[in-house]
Amino acid sequence: MPAEVFYDDDADLSIIQGRKVAVIGYGSQGHAHSLSLRDSGVEVVIGLKEGSKSRAKAEEQGLQVMTPAEASAWADVIMVLAPDTAQRTIYAESIAPNLSAGKALFFGHGLNIRFELIKPPADVDVAMVAPKGPGHLVRRQYVDGKGVPALVAVEQDASGNALALALSYAKAIGGTRAGVIKTTFKEETETDLFGEQAVLCGGASALVQTGFEVLTEAGYAPEIAYFECLHELKLIVDLMYEGGIQRMRYSISDTAEFGDYTRGPRVVNAQTKAEMQKILAEIQSGEFTRELIADDEAGGPALAKYRQQGAEHPIEVTGKKLRDMMSWVDRPITETA
Numbered sequence: 001m002p003a004e005v006f007y008d009d010d011a012d013l014s015i016i017q018g019r020k021v022a023v024i025g026y027g028s029q030g031h032a033h034s035l036s037l038r039d040s041g042v043e044v045v046i047g048l049k050e051g052s053k054s055r056a057k058a059e060e061q062g063l064q065v066m067t068p069a070e071a072s073a074w075a076d077v078i079m080v081l082a083p084d085t086a087q088r089t090i091y092a093e094s095i096a097p098n099l100s101a102g103k104a105l106f107f108g109h110g111l112n113i114r115f116e117l118i119k120p121p122a123d124v125d126v127a128m129v130a131p132k133g134p135g136h137l138v139r140r141q142y143v144d145g146k147g148v149p150a151l152v153a154v155e156q157d158a159s160g161n162a163l164a165l166a167l168s169y170a171k172a173i174g175g176t177r178a179g180v181i182k183t184t185f186k187e188e189t190e191t192d193l194f195g196e197q198a199v200l201c202g203g204a205s206a207l208v209q210t211g212f213e214v215l216t217e218a219g220y221a222p223e224i225a226y227f228e229c230l231h232e233l234k235l236i237v238d239l240m241y242e243g244g245i246q247r248m249r250y251s252i253s254d255t256a257e258f259g260d261y262t263r264g265p266r267v268v269n270a271q272t273k274a275e276m277q278k279i280l281a282e283i284q285s286g287e288f289t290r291e292l293i294a295d296d297e298a299g300g301p302a303l304a305k306y307r308q309q310g311a312e313h314p315i316e317v318t319g320k321k322l323r324d325m326m327s328w329v330d331r332p333i334t335e336t337a
């Protein structure tokens with residue numbers, strides 16, 4: 001069945017303009033949602049813990065900051081945009097005691113609801129507005145008069161108007177300019193985790209690093225390996241983004257196209273597909289989430305170790321040197337975009 005897609009004309013901005021919105025967290029998504037909600041005429045307050053590093057940034061942008069508990073008590077709509085691993089504690093300590101009947105609890109990703117780390121009471125709306133892109137791009141596109149496509153889902157419709165409220169919120173952050181697709185918390189969570197692990201982040205990073213290693217270990221210059229395996233990837237992906245894989249194949253040389261058909265399936269092969277299926281099964285069974293939460297409860301040692309290893313990969317040293325020579329490439333991630 002084709003997905004239901006909503007655009008600007010399908011959403012009523014005045015609904016969210018009539019509500020008080022607390023955004024918990026002021027990071028990648030939090031800053032983007034808050035600033036765009038504010039610019040769309042919505043009353044917004046940011047919820048951050050005492051001593052938060054983000055407080056100064058939010059206040060510099062003219063936003064009012066309260067503690068998560070105060071913001072939740074003040075708001076009609078509470079959007080949870082802190083890291084997924086922090087959400088269950090924020091909910092238990094600060095949101096739940098202030099989540100009275102008739103309020104709405106919103107998420108930017110469904111993990112905590114899908115895996116029952118958060119169990120809201122039945123008398124509140126529970127919905128999701130999940131942009132399909134990084135927060136800094138969500139904000140940049142909004143400022144440019146465009147939007148990043150988003151997903152909306154309703155887990156609990158206590159008011160009978162949860163979908164209209166979610167669409168109104170999505171309009172306020174630019175999502176309906178590009179198109180908002182209706183989904184479920186289960187579908188969003190499982191596909192989002194699969195996409196980021198197997199293709200977009202995990203798959204792409206491993207592909208780039210391994211290609212770089214093969215070329216440099218064979219004695220080729222790291223600078224050339226960097227351009228071939230990382231820098232040019234953006235140019236190739238831009239063509240796919242604009243016109244699909246066929247547009248990219250039309251634009252590249254016949255030699256590259258022949259190599260694409262004959263060599264690509266040897267790199268990503270039946271074994272790779274079987275591993276992707278295993279990764280999906282671990283997501284669906286909750287095994288991945290249990291591993292994520294166990295690491296968080298231990299203070300995040302595995303995440304810290306992987307971060308360190310990633311930062312020390314030789315491609316980062318080469319990349320930094322080359323990007324320093326191409327100032328236009330290293331576009332800073334700005335909070336105000």
Ligand SMILES: NC(=O)C1=CN([C@@H]2O[C@H](COP(=O)(O)OP(=O)(O)OC[C@H]3O[C@@H](n4cnc5c(N)ncnc54)[C@H](OP(=O)(O)O)[C@@H]3O)[C@@H](O)[C@H]2O)C=CC1
Nearest residue numbers: 025026027028029049052053054081082086108109134135
């Ligand atoms: N990153 C992205 O682009 C996308 C994220 N999402 C989803 O959006 C949600 C937010 O992700 P993301 O934007 O990456 O999050 P970030 O890691 O960028 O969030 C960091 C923010 O959360 C605050 N924070 C951390 N712990 C707490 C706490 N205990 N109480 C209150 N605030 C806290 C931090 O404050 P401090 O400065 O004090 O540490 C900071 O302001 C997640 O559900 C994620 O899956 C969905 C789509 C894309």
Ligand SMILES: CC[C@](O)(C(C)=O)C(=O)O
Nearest residue numbers: 132133134192196200201
């Ligand atoms: C692709 C990673 C993502 O799912 C996103 C930017 O959409 C995330 O969780 O950050």
Ligand SMILES: [Mg+2]
Nearest residue numbers: 132133192196
């Ligand atoms: Mg995503």
Ligand SMILES: [Mg+2]
Nearest residue numbers: 109192193196
């Ligand atoms: Mg994600």
